[in-house]
Amino acid sequence: MTSVLRARRLTKIYGRRPGLTDADLDIPAGRVVGLVGPNGAGKSTLLGLSCGLIEPSAGSIEVLGERPGTRAAQLARVGFVAQDTPLYPGLTVAEHLRLGARLNPGWDDKLARRRVQQIGLDLAQRAGRLSGGQRAQLALTIAVAKRPELLIFDEPVAALDPLARWQFLQNLMEFVSELAVTVVLSSHLLGDVERVCDHLVLLSASRVRLSGAVDDLVDEHFRVVVGREDLDRLPSGAEVVHAEHKGGQSTLVVRRTGPAFLPHAERINLEDMVLAYMTGVQR
Numbered sequence: 001m002t003s004v005l006r007a008r009r010l011t012k013i014y015g016r017r018p019g020l021t022d023a024d025l026d027i028p029a030g031r032v033v034g035l036v037g038p039n040g041a042g043k044s045t046l047l048g049l050s051c052g053l054i055e056p057s058a059g060s061i062e063v064l065g066e067r068p069g070t071r072a073a074q075l076a077r078v079g080f081v082a083q084d085t086p087l088y089p090g091l092t093v094a095e096h097l098r099l100g101a102r103l104n105p106g107w108d109d110k111l112a113r114r115r116v117q118q119i120g121l122d123l124a125q126r127a128g129r130l131s132g133g134q135r136a137q138l139a140l141t142i143a144v145a146k147r148p149e150l151l152i153f154d155e156p157v158a159a160l161d162p163l164a165r166w167q168f169l170q171n172l173m174e175f176v177s178e179l180a181v182t183v184v185l186s187s188h189l190l191g192d193v194e195r196v197c198d199h200l201v202l203l204s205a206s207r208v209r210l211s212g213a214v215d216d217l218v219d220e221h222f223r224v225v226v227g228r229e230d231l232d233r234l235p236s237g238a239e240v241v242h243a244e245h246k247g248g249q250s251t252l253v254v255r256r257t258g259p260a261f262l263p264h265a266e267r268i269n270l271e272d273m274v275l276a277y278m279t280g281v282q283r
């Protein structure tokens, strides 16, 4: 397996506050990775470390086989779109494309212009006058026209309405199939993650709680209802992720870590699985 991103005990501490703690990660090439977790979980910190904007306090990270951000050639292989899709408000769409071409050795101008036309952007319009959806589409086009091997997005669709979000993700998926690029995107919108991502990284309180192929992770998690008195008699291959108690019954989300038999186990979807980790176990 070729890892696009490999982290070992990766840690970032801001003063005394942990941003990311002891993260071990292997992201295989060609995946669309959803990075999820509650506010303050460490998602932006991980993305900043991945593109070399933040230096680790301890541990190691390799992106495309190198320490991130150390060489211009490595930077050219990574496209990063920060949380608020920053553009130059005074520059037109055409000027953004010219700037992209000037700054990026691998710039694919044909791709950029074709995409701008498909999205229906006016080349003469200033970025400051574009709608949020159009700005996100322009930022995506610029990031992709670099022809990177890894594309990183920090909450790309958070501010967009459902239609603009759908169009953005649709475009992203077209790029993924056209250019065979690996994508890492952070999002609070679990439905979007379920729709476009085939790999999931879940952070909580600065730690990696889950990382793996979405299908494998969903296959390992179940909802089980047990009598409250049976809570301590669960089979050994079942780890309780979340528990809710009502009357004499407990509804559990469990992860099957071995060949445990779980009577009346129900399958759950990605959203329920992620929420179970976010809310945790209250006994």
Ligand SMILES: Nc1ncnc2c1ncn2[C@@H]1O[C@H](COP(=O)(O)OP(=O)(O)OP(=O)(O)O)[C@@H](O)[C@H]1O
Residues within 6 Å of the ligand: 014, 015, 017, 018, 019, 020, 037, 038, 039, 040, 041, 042, 043, 044, 045, 046
């Ligand atoms: N520059 C900074 N200085 C001090 N603490 C920081 C800094 N950046 C992040 N943190 C802290 O690190 C932790 C992780 O923050 P981070 O922004 O990575 O989380 P996040 O998952 O991206 O959150 P959100 O979903 O709200 O964007 C938080 O406790 C945050 O307060």
